[in-house]
Amino acid sequence: NAGVTQTPKFQVLKTGQSMTLQCAQDMNHEYMSWYRQDPGMGLRLIHYSVGAGITDQGEVPNGYNVSRSTTEDFPLRLLSAAPSQTSVYFCASSPRRATEAFFGQGTRLTVV
């Protein structure tokens, strides 16, 4: 009964470092998405995927890459971390188009 699993839960990076935030779901959902949450800004969509091999940009995609090689996994890559990417990142999956999203517990990222 895992649902959406994100790793790591906490991460500190130095400016310029790269890293990958992992997201896996075991519900066989076609739709997956990444959000960042910042105070006063709500949830902003970074990238999303509508199935294996298909990804698209959301509202704030700059500085992030994604790929979807399997239905289960949707990793988010930070290419060269910047302090502006300090945020809480959430991964979500949905069973159908535009329907309810199931969220992971989040990754709190600090870039120093």
Place this chain on the structure above:
Amino acid sequence: AQSVTQPDIHITVSEGASLELRCNYSYGATPYLFWYVQSPGQGLQLLLKYFSGDTLVQGIKGFEAEFKRSQSSFNLRKPSVHWSDAAEYFCAVGAGGSYIPTFGRGTSLIVHP
């Protein structure tokens, strides 16, 4: 494209008082509508959803929401708030033209004892 507005950034209520959190959406047809709750340090949990049919929707934790097409609203209500309801609440809208729901900026609920 659809959009959703939560006009209240913060709401403060006393424990035991009733609660209404506002949500307005913009979309030409009937959208899918959702309310989520986020407790501190946690992910988002779905409280309730509206797809079609009865415009009064019951959710978990004693919450309900009413879809009003004429007002483009989907307000969340609870008759008696408990201290454990203190959290961030997000309204979201999904529409046929989009793949992923759009979220509002959230309303922070503060509960006074």
